[in-house]
Amino acid sequence: MSALWYRVGPVITVVIAIFVLWYAGAVALNSAWAYDKAKRAGVELSTSELIADTLSQDKPKLPAPHQVGREIWKTTGGMVASGRAFSKRSLIYHSWITLSSTLLGFVMGTALGIGLAVGIVYNRTMDMSVMPWVIASQTIPILAIAPMIIVVLNAIGISGLLPKAVISMYLSFFPVVVGMVKGLRSPGRMQLDQMKTWNASGGQEFRKLRLPSSMPYLFTSLKVAMAASLVGAIVGELPTGAVAGLGARLLAGSYYGQTIQIWSALITAAALAASLVGLIGFVQKAVLKRMGMA
Amino acid sequence: MSDAPVIEAKNLSLTFQTNDGPVHALKDVNLEINKGDFVSFIGPSGCGKTTFLRVIADLEHPTAGEITVNGMSAQEARRARAYGYVFQHAGLYPWRTIGGNIRLPLEIMGVNKAEQDEAVREVLDLVHLDGFEKKYPWQLSGGMQQRASIARALAFHADILLMDEPFGALDEIVRDHLNEQLLDLWARTNKTIGFVTHSIPEAVYLSTKIVVMSPRPGRITDVIDSPLPKERPLDIRDSKEFIEIAHRVRDGLRAGHEDD
Numbered sequence: 001m002s003a004l005w006y007r008v009g010p011v012i013t014v015v016i017a018i019f020v021l022w023y024a025g026a027v028a029l030n031s032a033w034a035y036d037k038a039k040r041a042g043v044e045l046s047t048s049e050l051i052a053d054t055l056s057q058d059k060p061k062l063p064a065p066h067q068v069g070r071e072i073w074k075t076t077g078g079m080v081a082s083g084r085a086f087s088k089r090s091l092i093y094h095s096w097i098t099l100s101s102t103l104l105g106f107v108m109g110t111a112l113g114i115g116l117a118v119g120i121v122y123n124r125t126m127d128m129s130v131m132p133w134v135i136a137s138q139t140i141p142i143l144a145i146a147p148m149i150i151v152v153l154n155a156i157g158i159s160g161l162l163p164k165a166v167i168s169m170y171l172s173f174f175p176v177v178v179g180m181v182k183g184l185r186s187p188g189r190m191q192l193d194q195m196k197t198w199n200a201s202g203g204q205e206f207r208k209l210r211l212p213s214s215m216p217y218l219f220t221s222l223k224v225a226m227a228a229s230l231v232g233a234i235v236g237e238l239p240t241g242a243v244a245g246l247g248a249r250l251l252a253g254s255y256y257g258q259t260i261q262i263w264s265a266l267i268t269a270a271a272l273a274a275s276l277v278g279l280i281g282f283v284q285k286a287v288l289k290r291m292g293m294a
Numbered sequence: 295m296s297d298a299p300v301i302e303a304k305n306l307s308l309t310f311q312t313n314d315g316p317v318h319a320l321k322d323v324n325l326e327i328n329k330g331d332f333v334s335f336i337g338p339s340g341c342g343k344t345t346f347l348r349v350i351a352d353l354e355h356p357t358a359g360e361i362t363v364n365g366m367s368a369q370e371a372r373r374a375r376a377y378g379y380v381f382q383h384a385g386l387y388p389w390r391t392i393g394g395n396i397r398l399p400l401e402i403m404g405v406n407k408a409e410q411d412e413a414v415r416e417v418l419d420l421v422h423l424d425g426f427e428k429k430y431p432w433q434l435s436g437g438m439q440q441r442a443s444i445a446r447a448l449a450f451h452a453d454i455l456l457m458d459e460p461f462g463a464l465d466e467i468v469r470d471h472l473n474e475q476l477l478d479l480w481a482r483t484n485k486t487i488g489f490v491t492h493s494i495p496e497a498v499y500l501s502t503k504i505v506v507m508s509p510r511p512g513r514i515t516d517v518i519d520s521p522l523p524k525e526r527p528l529d530i531r532d533s534k535e536f537i538e539i540a541h542r543v544r545d546g547l548r549a550g551h552e553d554d
Contacts, residue, residue, distance in 0.1 A: 190385055193353050193379075194381065197353070197377070198398075198399040199372060199402075208398065208401070212389050290389075291389035292430050292431070293389065
């Protein structure tokens with residue numbers, strides 16, 4: 001019992017603390033509207049009536065956890081139960097839209113990141129020149145550049161999934177470049193000298209030493225890249241006119257003041273990111289253990 | 295031709311340019327190493343013993359003088375894979391098994407699978423690690439890892455074995471044991487061995503030729519041809535000859551320090 005509590009105790013404590021704060025915040029923020037309604041109706045609110053009202057408004061400033069939970073269930077499990085899992089009102093449908101461009105952008109960003117890292121490690125000119133541009137690229141607010149990427153790609157006839165994936169790529173290649181440059185340079189002087197005593201070619205040195213040595217760095221970068229890629233996909237959905245995806249749900253929710261819808265999309269996005277990052281962590285553990293590096 | 299030295303250095307100098315001015319790592323080094331010699335390089339830190347070994351291996355380039363290995367330049371010899379090099383740390387790849395680590399240079403050299411298998415079996419037997427082919431490095435002790443790294447250096451049948459303080463990180467007992475095994479291995483393979491060490495007993499016990507070096511500038515102060523027989527049980531270290539050679543090495547090391 002105590003060993004189990006040692007493991008899950010801290011997690012449960014934090015979760016409880018979050019719920020307590022969340023409910024307290026909901027009561028505090030939504031009470032103004034509750035008082036307002038009561039005043040217009042000419043009634044006095046008891047404390048329990050006040051709390052009941054703040055936790056059940058249609059468009060609360062801060063929806064209570066159970067309201068968000070009910071909305072998420074209604075738009076996922078409920079949809080599945082009624083056989084409309086992929087209808088336009090289903091969060092599963094919108095999550096899938098966002099997930100597909102997240103994953104495509106993540107793959108593209110990882111490939112670009114590894115490619116640039118290899119260039120930086122093996123080419124002196126790139127070593128001296130590329131990194132400042134890579135860093136500069138990340139100082140531009142993504143919200144500013146996302147619409148332009150959509151517009152420019154649309155102008156040359158590319159629309160749909162790819163422009164959003166490009167925005168994901170733009171965010172996700174960065175941690176991969178930084179991590180992989182460090183990873184590919186992680187073999188020590190001795191290991192490189194050793195390769196030289198065997199008269200190994202550059203390609204052999206890369207495949208047999210540098211690439212395997214970089215794996216711990218790669219996986220750490222991939223976790224950051226995956227989260228960034230999801231943010232990119234959501235941001236990419238905003239300027240496309242809120243057609244589909246979790247970003248579109250956020251935007252539509254804010255047009256109509258549907259705070260419960262916004263929060264349910266936010267929570268879904270967070271859960272999606274957590275499971276994707278968790279999945280990479282799982283693969284990381286398995287691979288590094290297999291490689292004797294964990 | 296067979297009498298020609300395997301390794302020959304003529305007036306070899308190597309100067310590193312540093313921010314504090316030039317450092318003379320090696321100055322006018324002349325040395326001949328013959329086939330089948332076991333040569334130890336001994337001296338205090340900074341005497342250039344490791345640098346000299348690295349020059350032979352073409353890992354450093356002399357600024358003056360000449361070095362030939364098997365009658366070729368050091369670079370040609372490295373490209374011809376003339377030597378196996380054992381570093382102070384075993385440097386085994388954790389993601390490869392012991393067998394996989396020994397295979398690594400063979401894969402790089404394009405040796406076919408059947409010959410790889412044969413070579414792995416042969417060298418694991420030489421370093422007494424039979425049965426460890428499928429184990430991972432972390433499953434082995436430090437001494438066993440270093441033996442695996444020696445096996446890896448032997449795997450491609452180079453005639454020359456260069457060893458840079460290979461047992462420096464190991465404790466005395468393991469070290470004695472490995473010294474014995476190394477002599478046995480040397481007798482069985484008839485390799486030419488260049489061995490860098492800090493330890494006087496180790497140098498005297500192992501070598502047919504002891505090169506005593508001293509620092510600032512790195513140079514050779516004495517070359518001792520050992521009169522000890524090729525067969526050397528561990529207790530030879532209590533014999534009169536052994537103690538005399540050790541004494542001469544110590545004198546050589548002290549002489550190198552007189553100008554401090």
